[in-house]
Amino acid sequence: MTDIQYLAPHTLDEAVGAFAAAAGTARILAGGTDLLVQMRAGMVRPGLIVDIKKIAEMTSIEETADGGFVVGAAVSGAVLAEHPRFGKVWPGVLESINLIGSTQVQGRASAGGNLCNGSPAGDSVPAMMAADAIVTVQGPNGRRQMPVEAVPAGPGRINLAPAEILVSFTLPPRPPGSSDAYLRMIPRTEMDIAVVGCGVSLTLTNGVCTAARVGLGAVAPTVLLVEAAAKALIGSKLDTAAVDAAAAACSAACRPIDDKRGTIVYRTKVAGVLLKRTVGIAADRAGRA
Amino acid sequence: MNETSNKWIGQNTIRPDGADKVTGRAAYGADTTMPGMIWGSVLRSPHPHARIRSIDTSKAEALPGVKAVITAKDIVEFPLDKSVVLGIQDMRWMCRNVMAREKALFHGHPVAAVAATTEAIAAEACKLIDVDYEVLPWVIEIEDAIKPGAPLLHDFIQFEGKPSNIAGTLEHKLGDIDAGFAQADVVIERSFTTRPVHQGYIETHACLVSVSADGKTTIWSSSQGQFMVRAMTSLLTGLPQSSIRAIPAEIGGGFGGKTIVYLEPLATVLSKKSGRPVKMVMSREEVMRATGPTSGSMSTVKIGATKDGKIVAAQGTYYLQAGAFPGSPIRGAAGCAFAPYDIPNVISRGFDVVSNRSKVAAYRAPGAPIGAYAVECVLDEIAEALKIDPLDLRIQNAAREGTKAAHGPVYPRIGLLETMEAARAHPHYKAPLGKFQGRGVASGFWFNAGGESSAQVNITEDGNVVVTTGHPDIGGSRAAIANIAAELLGIDYRRVSVLIGDTATVGYSNLTGGSRVLFASAIVVTESAEQVIGQLKARAAKVWGISADAVVWENGEARPSGDHTGNFPTMTLAEIAAKASETGGPIGAGVQLNTTGAEGGFSTHICDVEVDVELGIVSVLRYTSFQDVGRAVHPAYVEGQIQGGAAQGIGWALNEEYIYNKDGKVDNPGFLDYRMPVCSDLPMLDAVMIEIPNPKHPQGVRGVGEVPLVPVMAAVANAVHSALGKRFYSLPMSPPKVLEGLDEGTLQAAE
Missing domain, CATH: 3.30.390.50 (CO dehydrogenase flavoprotein, C-terminal domain)
Structure with missing residues (x-):
């Protein structure tokens, strides 16, 4: 029954440092809509929780000069839905993120968490792959980028190196005549996987x-x-x-x-x-x- | 009572419990704490079936922070050879269900419990308990449990002279079944299966128990009956009932599933052993693994009718899962199945089947929805074969006043026919349907109950009213009782407070179940209020110096009448209360009765569905329930009961089921994968309330809480058949099952 340390750094360097120092016993907390459930169920018992929501880059939505978007990994579905342009350019990506959980969960749950949870059923992941999104990750050896489809490794596993943190999704500019969509089959109409x-x-x-x-x-x-x-x-x-x-x-x-x-x-x-x-x-x- | 004179009965008054519930102030089972309180946790069997050779608790007891550890030897044992019945439970099974004794009979069956200073220490201590199990072969499903050579749960169960998992049978018989079928022009026989479904109350089981050094015990818990909690705890711990005060918490849903105890006896023994107040709260997973769902079933129904639509014979055979101990609701299934119809020749049989899953508990009209599902589907096929409208067939054969039912009674005035006629006349029944859309109808019956009830009506010194009753309020009883008390006393509803007393402050009241509460408590409240009115008139008479016979009570005032009319100014309730001390002391009355005359409830439903034939998803488009409600004392609550029943039945019909893995363990013990409907799954559920007052009740009340669930699965199944031209004979009609059943031929015919 060890205590859990909680850290909410303001910079990525601090977050990566703490994550690395914990040597595998740490978990990243974005919205926590998977992590807290797993902790309650006794599936994980982290020694350190690194809350990344105080890091500006991870909670910002930037529309780039070429018309693309950079979406912080911890941006919640509700915040993304309120962006004046994102949903017009990427309605499919937005609807996939907004299908995760209830209204309350939407205030917390993020696409970054959805991808890093490693579930084959994560709703935002197929839409992000279809969107040709590139992820930026940062670790002890600096930054790198890779396509979204390179991240999942298997149920509950992802291809991030030890102490690497997912920073953001970069979505490309859209030529005219482009759009996207996401649909899922669930036996109910919401609150399902x-x-x-x-x-x-x-x-x-x-x-x-x-x-x-x-x-x-x-x-x-x-x-x-x-x-x-x-x-x-x-x-x-x-x-x-x-x-x-x-x-x-x-x-x-x-x-x-x-x-x-x-x-x-x-x-x-x-x-x-x-x-x-x-x-x-x-x-x-x-x-x- | 003249309906037009009603001022409060029939009004949607503000709910007495509303403000506390919407502001989060209401105290539920887990909300009470005490100084020095510690936490209890249950060790549960990891095996679906195992003999317990020994249990070593020494390591757990040695863990710092652990204050008490208990096993079955700390619970009173009821020997297997002598039945001790309490309500619908047999204490032989109860003592073994709350704590496994000779054997663990399902995955999740409690085998020990710990109380410790924190929840984490209690959980850790459970892991330190060594249980030596002899793992045994197990059986989950009915068809496997009744096969020759099936693993047997209990050595003492015999059926037809042989060891068996069939623990009991029941038969209702009317007329001559063979002669009946001989008269039939069309006979249809079909077999059906349904899955066990959980009541799905949001609040998990929880309690706090404090046993003082002198043995005085206080229990705060969420249940459907504080007196049931007291009696069960007394029997299982050996404490006299007079030493136990059971205080009912607000209840976050019950639906029958809280008419039984799981934690209270354990917490009581843990508290007694540790000397500390002990709190226990189940997780959702514990609720799903170890508390009662209702039965799954296998049934066969055969109905014969003449070509002009008269049903002449009906036969039903129902096998119901009881879980680990005998006691499935075969009486509800076999007894209610044919009850809506006037059929001269009936045989209805039930078989109670044990298997290695959690013991079933009551669930809204226990067994009756299972009975109705099979009967109402076969009736649909009879109507189709005879080319008769399905409602017309039901109307032609409906039971009415004077009909002798197979389960025993001759009906008094009932409102079944009115529900069917209202359905037939309703715009819903004629609304157009599109492609892959269909409409189904079904009717249903539930016994309803009366039973013991107690009430105390007191006039406060400032002339207001406090009514105390003894049944936990899970369906609006406080609001309805306030309406009735205000009506009888002729005062504003807001001057009446209705409270649920604990076992030390109000007389014995049977648990909240059987749709009994408003029926029974209205009777004792009415008699109490009448006595109070008698006292009020006598007090006014005393002030005026005239005979009490010369005083009438009207509009909340005493008024002189007859020769004395106009001789004295009227006296209000407040004025009489102010003079109570001088005129004879406190004003109040209590009545305790075993009430009778509840009479059955009937309901007819119309359901429209649409099937997404590419995904197999069935969506309910429109749903209307027509119910004889006797008298809707608080219509919004009655409507809520009707809507809730429809919602639960739709879940049962379409998606809810326990999924067992290959190790005999529930694989979906939570609301994510045990799929109850969410709000967005359902259309507005319409309720048409038909008021045929119960002639045996002062306000005409009939139970309304259970029959709303009875016809639902059949109505949905009949609608799916109407949409696709194909009938599914097993529930749930989940997307994979529906899609698998749709071949090209079916689809082309449906288009």
Whole structure:
């Protein structure tokens, strides 16, 4: 029954230093909507909690000169929803983050925490992958960047080095005719965990899909970037044959398990259904005629 | 009572408990603390079935901060060969359920408990207790438990002369079943399964118990009956009831699941041993693993009707899961199943099946929704086969005044037919439906109960009123009793305070269950108020120097009548109260009765659903419940009861189920994966209240709290069938199950 140390540094250097010094017994606290639940359930018992919400860079939303966004890893879903521009440019990313938990949870839960929790069912992760987001991480050896899809390593595991902290997400500028969408299947209408989640980002030029990315959640040990589905969409007018092919690619990419939340058969079938619906919403948002 | 004269009965008055609840001031089971209080924690079996060879508590006792450790030997044992019944519980099972004795019978079954200075030390101490288990083969599902060669839970259970997991049976019989089926032109027989579902109360079980050096015991706990808590604790600890004062906390939901004790006897023994007040609070996981859900079931129902729609024979067979100990609600399932109908030939049978899961507890009309689900689905198929509208079929066969029910009674005036006719005439029944949308109807019955109730009505010195009753308020009884008291006394509702007394301050009152509370307490409150009015008239008569017979009580005032009319100014309640000392002392009256005449409750529901045929998701679009409520004393609360029943039934029908892993343990012990409906899952649930007053009650009250759940699963199932042309014979109709059942042919037909 050791005591838990709590630290809320104002700089990333301090946070990384403390995280490194704790040698594996520390946990990062952003919104805490996963960490506190895990602690209550006795799954983790950290010796040190490093609260990153007092670090300015991690709680800010910056629109860059080229029209991209840098979103701090600890920005809560509610704060992101109040940003005047973000949801217009990235409606799919925003809706994926805003699907996490209840209104109360939205005041705390962040996309950074959602990614670092390592759950294959994290709602914001497929949408961030579809958005081609790049993450910035900082550790004892300085900063580095990598694509979102390089972060998940397996259920509850991520590819961050010891004492590295996720700092921010960088979302690229959007060409005209672009939009995104995220849908998940849950047996209820809210307060649930995705049985399958699907994020789609695409660009339409004169009705032709010129760019597309597809992220698929809860169907494999990690969230998947489904390149075959994107390939089926790119170059098409999103006609039935192309969308069916993309849906089939999603179903083919599934490597799910049977568990209390869904069966292999169900998840595989639903992945294709969600792809079709998500493409439809993203295309409408992108201005499909 | 003349309805038009009612000033308070039928008003949605401000809830007496409302302000405290919305400001967070209301004290629930876990909210009371005491100086010197320590914490209790329960060690639970890691095995679904194991013989307990020995328990070594020495290491736990040696841990600093630990003040007491108990096992089954600290709980009073009730020998297996002699039944001791308390309410719906048998103490032989209760003593073994609160603490495993010879065997642990389910994963989560308590085997020891610790009290320590902190929760963390108590939890740590539990880990230091060595239990030597002989792990045994286990069985969870009914079909496995009744197979030959199934692992047996109890050596003493025999069925048809052989060791068995079938612990009991029940049969209701009317007429000649074979002769009945011989008259039928159409006979339909179907089998169904339902899953155990939890009551889902938000507040977990919690208590604080203080046993003084002289043995005087005070229990603060959240329950549906402080007298039940007192009696059970007394029996399980050996303390006399007179030494135990059980104080009811505000209750954060019960739905039947708090008509039983889990923690109070343990905390009492821990407090007695340690000399300290002991608090115990269950986690949600403990609630889901070790407290009562209602039964899962396997049933077969066969109904025969003539071609003009007269039901001539009906047969039902219900196997219900009891959990680890005998006592599933087969009486509710088999007894209520056919009760809404006038059927000359009926056999309805129930089988009580034990298996290695937590002991079931009451849940809103226990067993009756299971009974109705099968019957109402088969009735739908009969209507379809005969090409008769499903409501018309039910109306044609509805029970009415004088109908002899298979479970025994001959009905007095009942309102079932009115609920069906109101449903048929309602705009909902004619509203258009779209693609993959469907509509279902179903009816249901619940017995309702009366029983023991006590009340005290006192006039305060300043002329206001305090009413004390003995049933925990989980459905609005305080508000309704205040309405009735204000009506009878002819005073403003705000001058009446209604309190729930503890076991030392109010007379014995049976627990809150069976939809009994307003029915029973209104009777004792009415009789008490009438006695008080008699006293008030006598006091005024004394002041005026006339006979009490010459005084009438009207609009909260005493008025001289007859020859004396107008001879004296009227006296208000406050004026009489002010003179109480001079006219004979305090004014007040108490009445204690075993009430009878509750009479059954009936309900008919209409449900519209839409099915997302690509995802298998069933959404309820519209839901209307039509219920004979007797008299809606506080309509908003009655409406709330009806809506709550519909919400719980929709969860039962669509998503709620315990998922067991391959080790015989519950894999979804929390609200995330045990999927009760959330608000956004449901449309506005409409309630149509039909008031056919109960002729055996002073205000016409019928129980309203349980029958709202009875027809729901059948109504939803019938709606899904109407949407898809395909019927699902097992609950829940969860998305994977629905999607699996939808083949191309079904979909094309449904379009």
